[in-house]
Amino acid sequence: MPLPRNSAYTRGLLIGLSQPGLEVLSMFKAVRRTVKQLTHNEQTPWESHSLTEDIYFNGSGTGVTVGTAPVIITDNTENLFWQIVTQENNLSFYQKYINRYPYGIYSQQAKASIQS
Structure with a gap:
């Protein structure tokens, strides 16, 4: 492989x-869990921050004030996500793709990969 x-x-x-709607510190915790899973607990990322506001990179959470203007990243994320899924070739990644993009460009391929 x-x-x-x-x-x-x-x-x-x-x-x-x-x-979408994931606050940046929650996102970093999710990144940490993913890295630990992918490296079989051999790597643990750390971050240091002094944030005073909630920040959302992909849209804001419901009912949460987000400073002056949230940064929104929308271009090509589904394709990048799919690229990672296919590189990993892992059932849990295919399921994460389907959960995030139930009607996405590659949803049929993801479902077929899970069923095979």
Whole structure:
């Protein structure tokens, strides 16, 4: 099997950034869990922050004030997410794709990969 193109941290970050309404510190916790899973607990990412506002990279959460203007990343995230899923070729990643994009471009392929 060829090596993945991105590091475990980059893969976790791309997955986290694709989730709408996820506050940045919650996203970093999800990235940490993904990295630990991908590296079999051999790597644990750390972050340091002094945030005073909730920040959302992919849309804001319901009823949450987000400083002055949230940063929204929307271009090409589904394709990047799918690229990671296919590189990993892991049932849980296919399921995460379906959960995030139930009617996505690759949803039929993901469902077929789970069933096979």
